[in-house]
Amino acid sequence: MSNDAPLRIEGLRAGYGQADIVHGVSLSVARAEMVTIIGPNGAGKSTLLKAAAGAVRPRPGSSVTVAGREVAGLPASEIARAGVAYVPQEANVFRSLSVRENLELGAWSDRRRIADGLARVHAIFPVLSERAGARAGLLSGGQRQMVAFAMALMLEPAVLLLDEPSAGLSPVMVDQMFEAIIAVNRTGVAILMVEQNAVQALKISNRGVVMAAGAVAATGTAADLLADRSVAELYLGAAR
Numbered sequence: 001m002s003n004d005a006p007l008r009i010e011g012l013r014a015g016y017g018q019a020d021i022v023h024g025v026s027l028s029v030a031r032a033e034m035v036t037i038i039g040p041n042g043a044g045k046s047t048l049l050k051a052a053a054g055a056v057r058p059r060p061g062s063s064v065t066v067a068g069r070e071v072a073g074l075p076a077s078e079i080a081r082a083g084v085a086y087v088p089q090e091a092n093v094f095r096s097l098s099v100r101e102n103l104e105l106g107a108w109s110d111r112r113r114i115a116d117g118l119a120r121v122h123a124i125f126p127v128l129s130e131r132a133g134a135r136a137g138l139l140s141g142g143q144r145q146m147v148a149f150a151m152a153l154m155l156e157p158a159v160l161l162l163d164e165p166s167a168g169l170s171p172v173m174v175d176q177m178f179e180a181i182i183a184v185n186r187t188g189v190a191i192l193m194v195e196q197n198a199v200q201a202l203k204i205s206n207r208g209v210v211m212a213a214g215a216v217a218a219t220g221t222a223a224d225l226l227a228d229r230s231v232a233e234l235y236l237g238a239a240r
């Protein structure tokens with residue numbers, strides 16, 4: 001893959017305090033590609049996304065490039081400006097603000113693009129247009145997740161980092177969320193997603209990465225991972 005892939009992570013190490021949690025992970029995501037990371041709890045999946053987004057500082061020597069530009073160690077706001085949007089697992093919305101005000105905050109760094117951004121995210125999530133005036137705190141958990149996702153899309157990121165977008169959602173909302181992710185991916189956005197809903201996520205992905213104990217344990221096309229018996233037994237549940 002060329003060096004100017006939308007996202008390229010090389011030898012990334014990260015952790016909390018002195019302890020390393022992620023021990024040298026390398027992966028990349030091409031334009032319009034969707035890559036899903038699966039793996040057990042505590043494997044370091046969230047820490048990897050946080051380090052790529054600048055929410056946790058990667059250890060020196062780690063490399064994260066966005067379209068060829070090194071961003072490892074930059075503040076999260078700089079990495080966002082470089083075109084990387086990050087949606088953490090807990091829907092981070094401002095509960096006392098309206099849906100529309102939340103979406104506008106998604107474009108805080110370039111307010112001239114609010115109108116365009118609203119039109120785009122309302123097309124993907126019509127319910128957010130219907131509930132524009134509602135306080136975010138009064139929405140269902142699934143709708144709040146949609147608001148957090150839509151905020152991340154307001155400035156047309158080139159790269160989207162999603163940490164368990166379907167966590168805690170009802171089956172119907174899970175399907176809607178995956179539909180929205182597919183729709184965004186089709187516009188050319190490179191997506192790196194962590195999912196516990198591994199089979200469903202891999203089915204809509206180009207490639208999969210299995211993470212265990214802070215390292216890449218397996219990687220391949222989504223179809224190969226779904227067909228791999230040891231991966232299936234260890235990480236996908238016996239009854240597929």
Ligand SMILES: Nc1ncnc2c1ncn2[C@@H]1O[C@H](COP(=O)(O)OP(=O)(O)O)[C@@H](O)[C@H]1O
Pocket residue numbers: 016021039040041042043044045046047048
């Ligand atoms: N803020 C934190 N401070 C200290 N340790 C943390 C913090 N967040 C996560 N950890 C630890 O890092 C390890 C990996 O966590 P995480 O990256 O969240 O894994 P995953 O997302 O794969 O479940 C866990 O052992 C967890 O306890």
Ligand SMILES: [Mg+2]
Pocket residue numbers: 045046047089
């Ligand atoms: Mg996690």
